[in-house]
Amino acid sequence: MSDLAISIQNISKVYRIDPTTGGAASRTLQEDLVNFAKNPLRRTTSSKKQEIWALNDVSFDVHEGEVIGLIGRNGAGKSTLLKILSRITEPTHGFADIFGRVGSLLEVGTGFHTELTGRENIYLSGAILGMRKAEIDRKFDQIVEFSGVSKFIETPVKRYSSGMAVRLAFAVAAHLDPEILLVDEVLAVGDASFQKKSLGKMSEVAESGRTVIFVSHNMGAIKNLCTRAVLLDGGKALVDGDVDHVVQEYLITASEKGEWHTEIADREDRQGSGALRFTGFQLRGSNGSTVEAAVAGEAVEFVLQFQCNSEKIQNASIMIWLRDAFTKGLLRLGTELTAQSFNELPQEGKIICRVPRFSLRPGRYFIDLGADIDGVKADRVIRAVTLDVVGGDFYGSGKVPLHPNDGDLLCEHSWRLG
Ligand SMILES: Nc1ncnc2c1ncn2[C@@H]1O[C@H](COP(=O)(O)OP(=O)(O)OP(=O)(O)O)[C@@H](O)[C@H]1O
Ligand SMILES: [Mg+2]
Known part of the structure; x- marks a missing residue:
């Protein structure tokens, strides 16, 4: 030694x-x-x-x-x-x-x-x-x-x-x-x-x-x-x-x-009418338990805690943006993309977005949250939380690209001779 x-x-x-x-x-x-x-x-x-x-x-x-x-x-x-x-x-x-x-x-x-x-x-x-x-x-x-x-x-x-x-x-x-x-x-x-x-x-x-x-x-x-x-x-x-x-x-x-990030509730630099506001965030892993980091290639759930300023809010659409450290948008998840919306929302509750196979490579990312009610901006929180992604086995081969120049996205693919 x-x-x-x-x-x-x-x-x-x-x-x-x-x-x-x-x-x-x-x-x-x-x-x-x-x-x-x-x-x-x-x-x-x-x-x-x-x-x-x-x-x-x-x-x-x-x-x-x-x-x-x-x-x-x-x-x-x-x-x-x-x-x-x-x-x-x-x-x-x-x-x-x-x-x-x-x-x-x-x-x-x-x-x-x-x-x-x-x-x-x-x-x-x-x-x-x-x-x-x-x-x-x-x-x-x-x-x-x-x-x-x-x-x-x-x-x-x-x-x-x-x-x-x-x-x-x-x-x-x-x-x-x-x-x-x-x-x-x-x-x-x-x-x-x-x-x-x-x-x-x-x-x-x-x-x-x-x-x-x-x-x-x-x-x-x-x-x-x-x-x-x-x-x-x-x-x-x-x-x-x-x-x-x-x-x-x-x-x-x-x-x-893994625990609740409730500091979002105190953010004052948010935009929107406030008809719905995000008050907490939690990350859950493939088995539904809370996790501190997402694993590339495994299921992840974004759990958004919210409060509404009145009962039975109709037609709520929710969005999540994942960005890199330079605020470049990498992914947008949204109820309007999956043709869903939430009706009859209680005054407080949780909305969960599940991604079956998480496809960003290991690194640190930032999450922006957004909600619209009836097409009107209700809440936007920029850099609401950081998201750490750690190495997983996305490709089932034990390999993940690690070079900074290889990009941030992982994508299922296969090869054949044509
Ligand atoms: N100057 C300080 N006064 C009081 N508490 C402090 C101070 N610096 C750090 N702490 C506390 O000590 C603990 C360890 O903090 P530290 O900054 O070493 O963590 P870390 O592992 O570097 O975290 P991160 O991954 O967020 O950078 C935390 O509970 C933090 O709040
Ligand atoms: Mg530190």
Whole structure:
């Protein structure tokens, strides 16, 4: 076995949130700082505070050259672990030994100083990685070229769009030769060609024998890139080992825990008369139980909870759009397409749309919801929920296209000599 790169020993992280302030927990370092600046004297040990164990006694070792996929449902603790490893936040208990220079690419903008220009940030990141100026000089042009932001390289990063900031951050993290690279779900951002470039660069980094921890909800990318996977669940490292096995376990634990997304009810940026409004969303799998992710090739049900402003609403048509991260429409499901409509709707209830064989390849998608009553727009919720699709056996051959350039759609087909 090669040398140790990272040793994670009994790490726990407790966040304390104050329910009296609405329980709103900050999610980023920047928010932590802003909160502190707003209210420096707020005591952190108030007994009213609720504790969240973002990580609970996590231990595992990573050896040099391993490419680890860190997976788990939303809130499992993945980003928290990467923040601890990149020393952005401290663990409450336990510690991590790290042997090598760490480059990390976490949330948009972490690590960048927004007042500084792109150029200054590249030099600063290099210096933090312990590189000499001459080394950074040598890499500078490559980084700028890869990022595609050369026109803005003398512009302060605060003027960048989030996409531009991610591109530059990825270019820096991947080119400055860190011995250990930590990457948190960056591939969800950026355009398709940049995603492709990033995946390519990641596999190059992985193949060059460097150590990588890669967090993603894209099981295709995890299976493609990683040599081992660790499943976090409720802050604990539940399973650790062979990628296929861990991904399978993820699907099982996710399906046991799928739940209602009720945050839709609070969305105020919706359009329509409000005669019918969506108030919740749930995903169900082939056996009707709730799931966290859809499986390509298997049945999936979209369960839409609604409320009407009067009883016995007539002639309701319902639609669901599935979009990619760039809001491109991939699929529309609609009662008008299947020549159905709902009559006599109760004041609240559920509408279920069943897709017998789900045909999008693994990845992260976004769902827009719509309802019309008698042809009049009643509700539209854009990006109501995210939809994760994980690898399944759509073709019955065990194979799914994984290359970013292969498109998002799966389609039944066969071949013959003519
Ligand atoms: N700064 C914070 N203050 C309070 N709670 C936090 C903070 N950051 C994270 N948490 C909580 O810790 C838990 C783990 O969060 P974390 O961001 O690590 O999850 P994750 O696995 O990265 O999820 P996702 O897949 O949604 O990115 C969650 O319950 C989250 O709400
Ligand atoms: Mg995260």
